[in-house]
Amino acid sequence: MLNLLAVWIVNALALLALPYVVPTIQIAGFGTALLVAVVLGLINTLLKPLLILLTLPVTLLTLGLFIFVINALLFMLAGNLVEGFHVGDFWSALFGSIGYSLISWLLSAILLRKN
Numbered sequence: 001m002l003n004l005l006a007v008w009i010v011n012a013l014a015l016l017a018l019p020y021v022v023p024t025i026q027i028a029g030f031g032t033a034l035l036v037a038v039v040l041g042l043i044n045t046l047l048k049p050l051l052i053l054l055t056l057p058v059t060l061l062t063l064g065l066f067i068f069v070i071n072a073l074l075f076m077l078a079g080n081l082v083e084g085f086h087v088g089d090f091w092s093a094l095f096g097s098i099g100y101s102l103i104s105w106l107l108s109a110i111l112l113r114k115n
Contacts, residue, residue, distance in 0.1 A: 003112075008034070008037055008038070008041075010107045010108050010111055010112060011040070011041075011104050012030065012034045013033070014100055014103040015033040015036050015037060015085075015100065016030065017103050018096055018099055018100055018103065021095075021096075021103070022092055022095050022096045022099055024088030024089065024092040025086065025087050025088065025096045026085070026086040027084065027085050027086075028083075028085070029084070032082065032083075032085055035082055036082050036085045039081055039082055040074075040075070040078050040100075043074050043077060043078060044074065047074060047077075048070065048071075051070050051073075051074075052070065055070065068097075069094075071097040071098075071101075072090060072093040072097050073090075073093070075087060075097040075100070076090065076093040079093070
């Protein structure tokens with residue numbers, strides 16, 4: 001349970017850092033970042049597997065690169081669902097989803113490493 005809370009906070013911190021990397025993404029504050037982290041987690045848990053299954057032929061044809069498009073669209077969906085989280089356009093969502101993953105991975109590696 002404590003690990004889940006730590007990952008949630010790390011993801012929220014990654015979202016707060018994201019506007020410095022992709023300026024067309026805006027987030028209102030830490031509370032909004034916490035909410036967006038939950039929404040992204042739910043979207044990735046519930047919708048992403050279904051979308052990957054439905055777009056499997058296209059994903060195979062593009063050698064897996066279509067998953068980046070799916071991630072960007074889901075990131076844009078989170079931007080539309082949560083007030084105070086704005087994603088400018090598709091390219092912002094694409095680079096934002098990649099940046100969010102990288103920043104979250106880096107913060108998790110630094111802050112949540114096990115001794």
